[in-house]
Amino acid sequence: MKYLVGEVSVNQQITDDIWVVRVSCEPVEAKAGQFYMLKSWDTEQTLMRPISVFKAEEGCLWFMYRVVGQGTRRMSFLEKGDAIRLLGPCGNGYPCEQIKGRVALVGGGVGIPPLCETAKTLQRNGVTVDAYLGYRDVLFAVEDFEPWCTDMFISTEKGEEGYKGFITDLLKPEQYDVVLTCGPEVMMRKVAAMCAEHDVTCYCSLEHRMACGIGACLGCSIRTKSGMKRVCKDGPVFLSTELMW
Amino acid sequence: MKYLVGEVSVNQQITDDIWVVRVSCEPVEAKAGQFYMLKSWDTEQTLMRPISVFKAEEGCLWFMYRVVGQGTRRMSFLEKGDAIRLLGPCGNGYPCEQIKGRVALVGGGVGIPPLCETAKTLQRNGVTVDAYLGYRDVLFAVEDFEPWCTDMFISTEKGEEGYKGFITDLLKPEQYDVVLTCGPEVMMRKVAAMCAEHDVTCYCSLEHRMACGIGACLGCSIRTKSGMKRVCKDGPVFLSTELMW
Amino acid sequence: MDNDVNLSVEVAGVPFKNPLIAASGTFGFGEEYHELYDVGCLGGICSKGLTLHPKDGNDGIRVWETASGMMNSVGLQNPGVEAFIETGIAQMRRFGNVLIANMGGHSMEDYVTGATMLSASDIDMLELNISCPNVKSGGMAFGIKAEVAEEVVRAVRKVCTKPLIVKLSPNAENIVEMALACERAGADALSLVNTFQAMAIDIRKRKPVFNNVYAGLSGAAIKPIALRMVHAVCKQVRVPVIGIGGIYTAEDVLEFIMAGAAAVQLGTVNFNNPLAGREVLDDLAQLCRREGITDINEIRGVC
Amino acid sequence: MDNDVNLSVEVAGVPFKNPLIAASGTFGFGEEYHELYDVGCLGGICSKGLTLHPKDGNDGIRVWETASGMMNSVGLQNPGVEAFIETGIAQMRRFGNVLIANMGGHSMEDYVTGATMLSASDIDMLELNISCPNVKSGGMAFGIKAEVAEEVVRAVRKVCTKPLIVKLSPNAENIVEMALACERAGADALSLVNTFQAMAIDIRKRKPVFNNVYAGLSGAAIKPIALRMVHAVCKQVRVPVIGIGGIYTAEDVLEFIMAGAAAVQLGTVNFNNPLAGREVLDDLAQLCRREGITDINEIRGVC
Ligand SMILES: Cc1cc2nc3c(=O)[nH]c(=O)nc-3n(C[C@H](O)[C@H](O)[C@H](O)COP(=O)(O)OP(=O)(O)OC[C@H]3O[C@@H](n4cnc5c(N)ncnc54)[C@H](O)[C@@H]3O)c2cc1C
Ligand SMILES: Cc1cc2nc3c(=O)[nH]c(=O)nc-3n(C[C@H](O)[C@H](O)[C@H](O)COP(=O)(O)OP(=O)(O)OC[C@H]3O[C@@H](n4cnc5c(N)ncnc54)[C@H](O)[C@@H]3O)c2cc1C
Ligand SMILES: Cc1cc2nc3c(=O)[nH]c(=O)nc-3n(C[C@H](O)[C@H](O)[C@H](O)COP(=O)(O)O)c2cc1C
Ligand SMILES: Cc1cc2nc3c(=O)[nH]c(=O)nc-3n(C[C@H](O)[C@H](O)[C@H](O)COP(=O)(O)O)c2cc1C
Ligand code: FES
Numbered sequence A, B: 001m002k003y004l005v006g007e008v009s010v011n012q013q014i015t016d017d018i019w020v021v022r023v024s025c026e027p028v029e030a031k032a033g034q035f036y037m038l039k040s041w042d043t044e045q046t047l048m049r050p051i052s053v054f055k056a057e058e059g060c061l062w063f064m065y066r067v068v069g070q071g072t073r074r075m076s077f078l079e080k081g082d083a084i085r086l087l088g089p090c091g092n093g094y095p096c097e098q099i100k101g102r103v104a105l106v107g108g109g110v111g112i113p114p115l116c117e118t119a120k121t122l123q124r125n126g127v128t129v130d131a132y133l134g135y136r137d138v139l140f141a142v143e144d145f146e147p148w149c150t151d152m153f154i155s156t157e158k159g160e161e162g163y164k165g166f167i168t169d170l171l172k173p174e175q176y177d178v179v180l181t182c183g184p185e186v187m188m189r190k191v192a193a194m195c196a197e198h199d200v201t202c203y204c205s206l207e208h209r210m211a212c213g214i215g216a217c218l219g220c221s222i223r224t225k226s227g228m229k230r231v232c233k234d235g236p237v238f239l240s241t242e243l244m245w
Numbered sequence C, D: 001m002d003n004d005v006n007l008s009v010e011v012a013g014v015p016f017k018n019p020l021i022a023a024s025g026t027f028g029f030g031e032e033y034h035e036l037y038d039v040g041c042l043g044g045i046c047s048k049g050l051t052l053h054p055k056d057g058n059d060g061i062r063v064w065e066t067a068s069g070m071m072n073s074v075g076l077q078n079p080g081v082e083a084f085i086e087t088g089i090a091q092m093r094r095f096g097n098v099l100i101a102n103m104g105g106h107s108m109e110d111y112v113t114g115a116t117m118l119s120a121s122d123i124d125m126l127e128l129n130i131s132c133p134n135v136k137s138g139g140m141a142f143g144i145k146a147e148v149a150e151e152v153v154r155a156v157r158k159v160c161t162k163p164l165i166v167k168l169s170p171n172a173e174n175i176v177e178m179a180l181a182c183e184r185a186g187a188d189a190l191s192l193v194n195t196f197q198a199m200a201i202d203i204r205k206r207k208p209v210f211n212n213v214y215a216g217l218s219g220a221a222i223k224p225i226a227l228r229m230v231h232a233v234c235k236q237v238r239v240p241v242i243g244i245g246g247i248y249t250a251e252d253v254l255e256f257i258m259a260g261a262a263a264v265q266l267g268t269v270n271f272n273n274p275l276a277g278r279e280v281l282d283d284l285a286q287l288c289r290r291e292g293i294t295d296i297n298e299i300r301g302v303c
């Protein structure tokens, strides 16, 4: 984990509220499912913002983010050549080394981007990856998954693209050895319950408000079956059976 | 007085710490010696910053500013096309209509730019204008005065350019009907004292920390011989004989 | 467009067309901001802080910016109650909204005399600023100890025939006890908070920035503390409470009203954005619509 | 390069190589930040807030950003005094700077037992956090009323063999009286301020953000108030005072020391800039040089 200065090489609007930023920085040590604390300001915002690694490449990192508040709005103003601060990689990431066989990645909304690096890593490890991507209305990042996935399932709430409804409607956990999920809590809860029913291992990547991002402030602690855990350090990825929601 | 959105068309560094910004806005109603409250931020800085009109033209205003703190630093980041907020014109300005004959403008540091529009206005009114411009080391804005001035005197503290020493050393108030001055308080005090000695009318343009800039908060009040006065509204230009320094 | 959302509120029997009031000391007598927009669109305006006799205020630096806030040490510069009655009231009357006279004092007698005079004048409400240092008690402000505040409010209540708002200082030892004491003493409404006692040092000069050493902190920085105090007071008193402190946006207004405030005051934000009064009002109507609020009074105190 | 400026200070007989101390609760036990820089460069580190027994802390949202600040409601999650003595101390010892154990409690007995245990351990100083709600007095914090604080400090003083810092809450009714009471009760030093009680409301949910309704405000927003309190306390007490509250820069450090502080703590700034400790230290040496300060002790209390 390091505190780096990166340089923005691309910062592009993908949909109404989704942006993707490419940051050149050294060294890139991120693994699938990890995140960075980012800031593109000095002290105008007190805290850095946790954003997951969308894609990690030699000498650069990609982040995909939704503009929801002041911090992400400011990030959207970044231009090529601007500096950005990165603290990370933070968190545990998905345990890709331990995963074998057939895997389903189930993502919803801005829970989709973190699964992209995961798809790549697993595919390269010889795992068969299917992606289940649930959107509100407009798609993003789909083409980034394609190289790594065997089957891809898409849903939108009103059926603008792909299946009309929730992505969990399409999932059959019993077809998989492991299910990895990231997205809204309701979605992940549903996925976890479906997996539990079929005794399929399921990992969930949680969101929580964070201050330090590195385990020092206990601002992101949650109650789990093995006691209090820090989402930023002990997570963000947890075995679904550990969670108490 | 209006609250306007202007568009930056030029923002250029002149010396180490002096910048000039050209702002397109409508309407331009500024008179010589007036100022605007400026901001190029939302709420990151609480207050707007008072900056004098350097040059007023059809559809645009020029400001020349020294980067001294956070607000002016932020202003220096402005780029062509950026929006900037302007509240003004504020203050009384120099009473140019009432000035006849021969006038000396005595400026020091960032007190120099506000005298430029004044020189133009007076010259166009048929007044003979001499400029006395005192710099620390590096000159700026000199060429902007040239078209309007009969004689120009320049000083720097260590003699890098022009006379070595203080600009007040060169001034002979008795040669003028009126002296207008703007700059560091010590300089203006000296000018006022010299004028008093020769019974020459002297106007000083004061600086004071401001919150509202329009006369509502009394944050900029000073004690004068005719009671408390607001620098932003009753000033910034005062007859030297009114001042109690 | 606006008719679908009711923004009108009532404070101590006085109707306001909306809950936005310009805060004392930040808005003069309204005429400067009236050059920029029709300040009559606000629910009401608090006059700059008056004292019985005219005051010059403090020497030296009077305003200073801080992180998301500012400090001031204006020191109640004002023309005095008499001059206000003679010319200030007429000036403010033409705006057509609720006219609140804000009055401070350095002794019990000043408060009582000033309140008596203002009661006979054409103001709508009197806002009593009890943050002023009390000359008799060695400069300790009236607004620190509940007993002292209770006494001055009781005395003013006796002579005051206008709806009486008491404006509380966040420097009070116990804001809830202070509120209860003022209510007991006859306040028709409370407003809070005034500025927080704070300090800044000029490290180059190695001296305090302000001649008086301490000065008052206001602005967005204090909003979370102000909101807590308003919430705590609203839970305990029966009189209406006007929320003040770092309110910059329509969202902030809703927070204070959900915390129990009857209305709010906008202070420092006027310096950041001279059109704040009008813009927050426009945003408030829109925000209510978006949040499905048809009457602003329906969300009061839900938290 | 650095030898020309003396930054070392002494607090209650304990030498610090410089006046920067990591504030409790913002720095864990130091090891996370040690991955980023050698935290041994700081003068000292305060452990996260300990309680006699392990605590899970609060449920729900625990941190929330505000204008130039943040609120937290961590609720003293910690492994308990025993576990700290067993493993935490050894972890902190290897940094080679002053090791301060910060301890809170919800009853007098907890404070005394905890202080007894920590006195027998290898810590350098004990910082007593008296902001915790007192279960016996209906949840009112120990740090509000001077009499209550005096009692708990006196009891801890009896058993405490380490230099004892008492950390004051800015929510105290009267910060100076509180400081004097703690000094009387035997504190070797005071540190202030802890967080300000504050509130935030989620207007969409129409509910307070925090399960506990109120939470603690920290960061740059509170600096001017914290500085005033430190100044006021330094003028009245004889024991050394550690300044805390919104200190982000070397300039801020000088302000607090000029106000009279012996040393300072850095809290929220660590979240804004994880290298803040080291960077403020570097800047401080440079700033002193620029201001012609050869010994940081020479400017203490000049304001
Ligand atoms: C481990 C992790 C990974 C994430 N990865 C991504 C990602 O890849 N892409 C993406 O778009 N978003 C991601 N998020 C959510 C993202 O952090 C928030 O949307 C963002 O912090 C909002 O900041 P803001 O200033 O725009 O919003 P504001 O609401 O103004 O933020 C105020 C505060 O709340 C916090 N906050 C607000 N929303 C959230 C949230 N949903 N989760 C956590 N903190 C929040 C902010 O960090 C900040 O401290 C991730 C969150 C976590 C915890
Ligand atoms: C009527 C008037 C006209 C001015 N015209 C010019 C001009 O044409 N060019 C120019 O370079 N400067 C001018 N100044 C000074 C300019 O306003 C300050 O340098 C500027 O506000 C500093 O802001 P900052 O954020 O960079 O500094 P900071 O020190 O960070 O500012 C903090 C606060 O102090 C105030 N402040 C700081 N220095 C001054 C100062 N010298 N005078 C008044 N307030 C100050 C700021 O407005 C702000 O509120 C003028 C000042 C006044 C009052
Ligand atoms: C420059 C200035 C002058 C003020 N003068 C007064 C005053 O005369 N009387 C008063 O009751 N409050 C006065 N206040 C306090 C404000 O009315 C308000 O209570 C406080 O600033 C908090 O609100 P804000 O954060 O919205 O500014 C003044 C505040 C400022 C900034
Ligand atoms: C997340 C967080 C946790 C804290 N935990 C503690 C604690 O356990 N014990 C304590 O005495 N103070 C605690 N504090 C208060 C800080 O030590 C410090 O007094 C306060 O934050 C003000 O300083 P700052 O503005 O520099 O952060 C905590 C502060 C924060 C932000
Ligand atoms: S965010 Fe600080 S411990 Fe997780």
Ligand code: FES
Residues within 6 Å of the ligand: B209, B210, B211, B212, B213, B214, B215, B216, B217, B218, B219, B220, B221, B230, B231, B232, B233
């Ligand atoms: S700055 Fe407000 S009255 Fe002059």
